[in-house]
Amino acid sequence: MQSDYDAIVIGAGVGGANAAAELATAGWRCLVIEAGAYHSRQDYPRGELDGNTRLFWHGGMELNRSASIAMLRARVVGGGSIVNQALLDEFDDVALDDWRERTGFAWLDQAGMAPWYARARGALQIQTVPLVHANRNAQLFKQGFEQCGYQCAPLQRGQSGCRHEEGNDCIECLYGCRLDSKQSTPLTSLQAALKAGAKLLTQCEVERVSEAPGRVTVQARLADGRPQTFRAGQMVLAAGTLGSNTVLLRSGYAAQLPRLGQGYYCHPQFMYFAQYREPVLAHKGPFQAYKSDDAGFRRQGFKLENVFSPPIGTALLLPGMGAAHQADMAAMRHYACIEVAVRDSHPGRLSLGQGGRLQIDKELDAEDQRRAAAGYQAVQRIFEATGAERVLPGRFGIGLHLMGGLGFARRPEEGCVGEDYRLFGSRRIQVADASLFPSAPGINPSLTIMALARRLGRQMAEAA
Ligand SMILES: Cc1cc2nc3c(=O)[nH]c(=O)nc-3n(C[C@H](O)[C@H](O)[C@H](O)COP(=O)(O)OP(=O)(O)OC[C@H]3O[C@@H](n4cnc5c(N)ncnc54)[C@H](O)[C@@H]3O)c2cc1C
Known part of the structure; x- marks a missing residue:
């Protein structure tokens, strides 16, 4: 070598x-x-905790200096x-x-x-996520878009056959795809x-x-x-x-x-959960099926995606503490989730801090906060139009891109x-x-x- x-x-x-x-x-x-x-399909980690520690840098996330945005990158x-x-x-x-x-x-x-x-x-291989298998989380997203007059479109995904017809739940492929479809x-x-x-x-x-x-x-x-x-x-x-x-x-x-x-x-992302009376089971079937495709959203600097997160991620994101938090987690099967991704206009800065560790200075300025708020407003309208009982905003931003x-x-x-x-x-x-x-x-x-x-x-x- x-x-x-x-x-x-x-x-x-x-x-x-x-x-x-x-x-x-x-x-x-x-x-x-x-x-x-x-790793291969035979030995991808099973479970979120193992996945975070074995597949990501620094055990799953790196924070910006104010600890308001968690960056995720694979290792x-x-x-x-x-x-x-x-x-x-x-x-x-x-x-x-x-x-x-x-x-x-x-x-x-x-x-x-x-x-x-x-x-x-x-x-x-790129496929459109088959809408025939779209789960209730995705259906609520589409229904909300239609009722609010927004445009959405099916997602294009690098996959070769996710076997949803056999009941496969693809939320687990966030930690490597054991079907070799991704x-x-x-x-x-x-x-x-x-x-x-x-x-x-x-x-x-x-x-x-x-x-x-x-x-x-x-x-x-x-x-x-x-x-x-x-x-x-x-x-x-x-x-x-x-x-x-x-x-x-x-x-x-x-x-x-x-x-x-x-x-x-x-692209700071903010996840919003909404609780419905009936179970939503957002963790079942295709993880995502729709994205926003709305010229108005594009002009305003954000997009929406129908999304969900596994239990540890959800526990980190949900607000509240102690018994109240535990009760919210127990209702997880009733949650739908939409993510606002901001097209950030205000750049951050990467530098080395003490001991040569990477330091991430990245904040939302007034314009980017306005973009995030406009996205949240659209999410609130969608949840309201589809009968959500309450909305739980994720308590920090996420940087995936x-x-x-x-x-x-x-x-x-x-x-x-x-x-x-x-x-x-x-x-x-x-x-x-x-x-x-x-x-x-x-x-x-x-x-x-x-x-x-x-x-x-x-x-x-x-x-x-
Ligand atoms: C959970 C999640 C979901 C996402 N979903 C989407 C999506 O649906 N669509 C989309 O377009 N993008 C998505 N992204 C973003 C997308 O994956 C990244 O933008 C893309 O992988 C970046 O490509 P890259 O080549 O820049 O870096 P990477 O793909 O991250 O590759 C960099 C590689 O370099 C290695 N490396 C780093 N430092 C060193 C070093 N010092 N020595 C040796 N190796 C090193 C890393 O371990 C890594 O394997 C997502 C990201 C995450 C985390």
Whole structure:
């Protein structure tokens, strides 16, 4: 493993696996280094507690400095694709126009992205969540939208057959899909990369990277504490937004990149539970089936999704303490749930605090609070229209779409990565994950991360 490679890809998540697939199939000798362990359908953790500790960084969540938003990021081969809801959407003109305006990159439009979306889609199966199996939580969502005059649409998901007709409940696939239906990267792009000869080193955390004429050097540590050093001609940094920013901050890149860690977004999400007289059984059947598809919501900077959370997550989110909290948990089978996801306009900042630990400064400013409040108002109307007895707001925000910190830009005063995906001032380090995002799109990011990573991989292979 210590020998030379054409490229080292850091992180076997959504972006890293897609970049590695392009490079390896073009004949590059690739090493993919991943901090997490490899799991398969045979040994995904059963149960939420085990899942949080084995599949996520820091036991499940990392808080912003005011402890008002909990960020979740996976630490496992496959990254977010193992634990996410696999909802796959292309960006609309609103998101791409904003990116093009900020960066000046002419290809950031529907036509420029179309071949890369097609390439990303080509490596996966995508299905509309079958509405015939939509559970009562989803039905209430749709009914509420119709009664309030809002538009909603069925969800597109990376899945190949969730066997709902056999009574499968897919809430558990948040901790890895034991049916191998969810199109996670170990079943798709990463598998293609490994078949083409890429090597995968698991449970190895990259600590520092550096660049010298002719090569990059990666210093890492195995789970048993042994240090490792690797060299390659090129490096693709794809450790996810928090991971890639941490590696570069620890490696001293702040001097070269004045904007390092700035421009951090997370689509803050707020979950609202509503209690109904009849059982809702939101944990049964397909986890989600509908999303908002409402031009008015898009203009106001939020979207709604029909969603739920497993018991530990719900217990953390529900307000109240002691006996009152226990009584609320006992009513869980009667809860529906809707999530407001804010398209955050106010960026946060990632930096290193005491002992080199990542520090996340991320708050909602007045505008983002207005967006969240507008979303809550819509949720209240939907719950009211469908006969909810009471609404219980989740008591903190959640960040699942972690983006930015190494944003695409024209020049170093505006971001960290140029049009060729290279860090400004670097010849050999390129970025292929969500940290490239120059702003929050307000749309599920995975498909676009895949498309951007495919584009980078192809360009590197062609340039060589
Ligand atoms: C619960 C949940 C639900 C979600 N649902 C959706 C959804 O439905 N649709 C959608 O589009 N998005 C969803 N997301 C977000 C989506 O999963 C992420 O945006 C996406 O995975 C980010 O891709 P990435 O390549 O940037 O990073 P990741 O996929 O997170 O991959 C980064 C990888 O790098 C590894 N790594 C980090 N640091 C190091 C290091 N120092 N050394 C070695 N390896 C390292 C990590 O362990 C990880 O495996 C969800 C996320 C969560 C947590």
